[in-house]
Amino acid sequence: MNNLLTLPVMIPLGFSLLALLWPRRASSIGILGLLATLLASAWLAWRVAGSGPMLLALGGWEPGLGIALHADALSSTLLLMSSVVALAAGTYSTGYFRERSDRARFWPLWLLLMTALHALFLSGDLFNLYVTLELIGLSAVALAALGGKRKAVEAALRYLILGLLGSLLFLAGVALIYAGYGTLDLMQLRNMLAPEPVAWIALTLMISGLLLKSALFPLHFWLPPAHANAPAPVSAVLSALVVKAALYLLLRFWLDIFDDVVTTFAAWLLGSLGAMAVLWGSWKALRAVRLKLLAAYSTVAQLGYLFLFFPLLAALPVGAARDTALGALILMALTHGFAKSALFLATGVIQQKAGHDRIEELGGAARALPVTVFTLALAGVALIGLPPSGTFQAKWQLFSAAIATGQWLWIPVIATGSLLAAAYVFRILGYAFASAEGVKYRIADGREELPALILAILATVLLGFGSIWVWEFVTPGALAVGEVP
Amino acid sequence: MEITLWHLLDSLLAILLLGLAWSALSGTDLKRGVVLFMAFGLLLSLIWARLRAPDLALAEAAIGAGLSGALLLLALRDREKSENKAGQPMSLLRLATVLLMLLLAASFALAYVTAVTSNTGGRLAGLAFGNLEQSGVSNPVTAVLLNFRAYDTLLELAVLLAATLGILALGSERRPFRRPGVLLGALVTWISPLLVIVAGYLLWTGAHAPGGAFQAGALLAAAIVMLRLGGMTSEQLPHQLLQGWLLAGGIAAFMLAGYLATFHDLAFLQYPAGWAGLLILLIESAAMLSIALSLGLAYLGGSPSGWDERSSRGKRS
């Protein structure tokens, strides 16, 4: 039986309950839980790599009546990334939260968030997706507001309201789909959906909700304050994982379930909004006063790149070129996930040691916190898209696809975005290497600096040199969830 | 299609509902808005009854109107800076949003009408009723919630837990109410035990009649609200560790039952033959307690003052 599919969801859930019941041991329970989850995700990914997509009909009920879980290359890859980032950020958290009461509050919610993300990646049912979206939203908001600082609570509340509206838009679409097609099962729907008004309107509603949750320009305005004011490990996961979850759903719907329903016009619309996100986000990042705010705006920009793929994928005929482009999209999403979380964790270290994260006052950081500044540099390489990072390869593919399809429009956007990214990264490094005395030398814990470093290495080096694995693993089986033992 | 009295009633209900919603949302007096919202909830409960959804009618009255209303009424005491703004003048922007709203409603209506007229089948009802016998219960809604789509319910309990944990982390409880007067005291003394009994009844009867864990849990939470209004302080709540167990119990019960199945070489949450009814009852009992405590703590407004974590957040970090 494929009950393995339940583990990445149930393990963090179980450990969340344990952390609730034994708050004294919350950190240890949390780390143990994240390790176990990582093992389960890795096992699942290994199985999928070996024998193809997996399906589990929960309760043994036939699809439609019951809820199905499924895993293919795309979802298991994201699952793996999510487990790694969560473990890294979680390790960092053991040093970040000093008070026992803070830890006791943090860990159950953190593990619930992981449960929610993994449940979303593995879900095969439309209404179940809504429930996972809500669980993600509520746990993310609760985590973002931890610490009770005014700015954090304010941003979290706005995030909550907008998140709820996004979920409701999604749910409205679900209601229409159920009305028109009589089922909520994704695999059944894939065969039943046709280009007709019900499907168009339902898809528009659901996509709108997901766009709000993935912070595509102009629906991005809630993101910078929320990510910038949350505790560092929470920001890492918000930027790296939570927005990716909505993006994953968008991809799943666009390229897989609703692929008969989508129109080229809509693809162009998304691409245009993505272009604006790249330019706007990069510009605001350059102008940011605080590191965390820079990182948050950088997320807005990087997500914009991902949306540039949509019109390209629409224009490429089914075949090798399209598969390569799809692989590039996934590679870019993965690299951003690791790089951005590394950036936020490194920023967290600086903020704790220096007491602030103002960029212009970072002088002396290179001497005081060499490992962390190195991490910043590595993450920066991945964000700009310099070789050998995964982003470099992905942007290269973006260029090629744009040229191949004649969509020249995107090329200056990508170039400008990358230049602006280079500008803001070098600005940080410039101040960090200056000899002014903004950051005094403080002893930093290994567990504070290492997780970020590891993540950055993953983004820049591993995904860069190992990107061929990603392409081989992900692309052919990425969206094939049909036939299964 | 003939127009019967029922359709007249339906139109009336719908118009009334829309009217209540509009006045609840558009007034500047928030207290009035909250009260109208509670009336909206009660009318909605009536509509659920009209549409032959008695489980929903119970839940809406208890949770949607009742508990939400109680929470909102409490929240009225928290003053907000921008709250007492007078109504803004009608501007072009506001008119534009009205048009957008109508556009949204029209698109939804169009899709809905198309869908419902072209697909007149039973949708998933056939499958649900066909498998009802094997589900272990005879109330079809309970069968869907606790068996066919049990995974959804499991995650939903997680949602409730996440919200509760968030509320507990944000600060300590509100100040308790002072000792009640004679009438309120008598009311509380009479109603609270009644609520507990009816909750137990609803839990039991949910297997074959409208009712179930959620409605029962809501009634228990209502009992907590009543007791609170009667002056209960958090020292009188169960011990903190026990509260933790209660909060976790519903999810834990689900997980245990779910993995119990896997030992019999079945799928997760596939209750072994003959065990379904009992397992569902056990899960529902645990879930009822979790729901009750979650909603009760939400009414308290934060972590009870007895808890050993630093609960007074008077100092900001």
Add this chain to the structure above:
Amino acid sequence: MMLTQLIFGIAGGLLFAMGLRSALIRESLLARILAVNVSGAGIFLAFVAIAYRGLEETPDPVPHALVLTGIVVAVSATALALALRRRLEEADDE
């Protein structure tokens, strides 16, 4: 029967849109929370209207279960939002 579905389905759509608009327009947090609840109720109404099969046949139980889940999710979100709002007030007073 079908007319009933249309009446309540369209009413649901109107509620959904009305709530959405209010949530975006209003400045008061409490009003926004009310608006989100009303919007959700609109979708629930649409679901239950879809499930309705007339006075003779028992309704489709699946949407009822979905709406029940939705009601609990809504109250959870409301409770969290109100707690955040209260925290915001306390933070202001300090």
